[in-house]
Amino acid sequence: MAGDYMSTSIEEIEEIARKCRVEIVKMVYRAQAGHPGGSLSEIDLLAALYATRMRVRPSEPKWNDRDRFILSKGHASPGMYAILAEMGFISHEDLKSYRVLGGVCQGHVDMKWCPGVDFSAGSLGMGLSFGMGCAIAARLDNSDRRAFVMIGDGEMQEGSVWEAAMAAAHHELGNLKVILDRNRIQNDDFCEEQMRMFDIPAKWKAFGWNVKEIDGHNMQDVMDGLDFLEAEENCNGPSILIAHTIKGGGISYMENNPSFHGAAPNEEQYNQAMMELGEVEA
Template sequence: MTKTISDLEEIARKCRVEIVKMVHRAQAGHPGGSLSEIDLLAALYATRMRVRPDEPKWGDRDRFILSKGHASPGMYSILAEMGFISHEDLKSYRVLGGVCQGHVDMKWCPGVDFSAGSLGMGLSFGMGCATAARLDGSDRRAFVMIGDGEMQEGSVWEAAMAAAHHELGNLKVILDRNRIQNDDFCEVQMRMFDIPAKWKAFGWNVKEIDGHNMTEVMEGLDFLEAPENCNGPSILIAHTIKGAGISYMENNPSFHGAAPNDEQFHQAMVELGEVDA
């Protein structure tokens, strides 16, 4: 069934509710980057990913690698929405023995393709998945989401150079450009200058979008899938707002890795339309 823009927006809204519930329940975790990425994940999973939630290890599935693996509540919420895990499983976030480990882990959670949590690793892993797909003669793709602060890791550029050298047209990166990293704004911590130019110079196809405008998100995903962009790796630079959707978290470095208190939680549920003010 084809999803409309408003269908996708509603999926993302429901995921936002779960994200805030998870970090509030755990009183720990990373809401900011989960909320900035979630519109992208909602559209990607609901309209593009060739996966089988009832057969998560299906060999010819598209791979998705959340390289910014700390933003796991976002991924868990969309995996629950898609049916890989149950909404009950979301309560296991950061709980001993839970499928929802602090950072996404392929050994613990169905639908997770890589055990991330250490920045700068996912793009290389995705390159391996894309290389394997090519050797198999398969048309499956490897989608990788990276963060903007993550680009300060040198290994990202080892992978960027290698993927372009090998013309991996089945490797698709989405950059969550939310402009905030752990300690402060990226601009303060480490300026990255002209990001699109950097990727172009490394030999990638590049497009920029507003990562919260669902129409633009869909156009961006079209770009990643377009046959003319399958001559080599492509990157969608999604301009996002850290903490998007919750007023007091938006653009606030404090909510990179902090949970809302009870009062803030209630306000978030009001803002997301879950409860009346």
């Protein structure tokens, strides 16, 4: 499947990601709640994935042969809503419904509420197993659709992640592709303080996965990583892209700041973010 993507340039993907960052900050600012840090760390990956790899039909979100995308770290929903709006699954107006009663943009992504969302997330450690089910379903359907799953690094502390990791390798699910948003921060603190994870690539290799590490904010690196996930030689079993990212990436005061895992900017911080993202002049 490598190369089978739309002729979107690196610069164009970067611009999509920039626009998504603006929407992420706006959503969290309007709601005065939510998770900007993990949304900003994942967004370059989501932009590249959706702009160049996902075989989906925004006008037919339930098309059975679509690739599935499962945001297992479902609290980073602003990132997903932003890219869904950018791709036309929902409108930019819908983004104003984030965390608002009756809105399609529920606090955590929800397949019952939002077009383009394939998995109702919100509880960590669940998406990989669900993606495994999607991958088995594709195999039973003789379909070449894939299941992409994004997990967080803190999420790997959930034991169920490893149940799924073991099972997916056992079943040689070459159509299961995981992206790990390795942003090094979780709710309470840096991951290293909460639960040391030692050699993450070695862990996944030991579980029988194809593994590649990339810089999750270098768009060329991201594209190479997605090529790796799609490469024929890596379809013998499940593959994982370990993307080293920066929590809050793109907004100076949020970067590597555990306070912005789950907190909204105030007005002054919001204005500064818009400036840094090039929305308003300095």
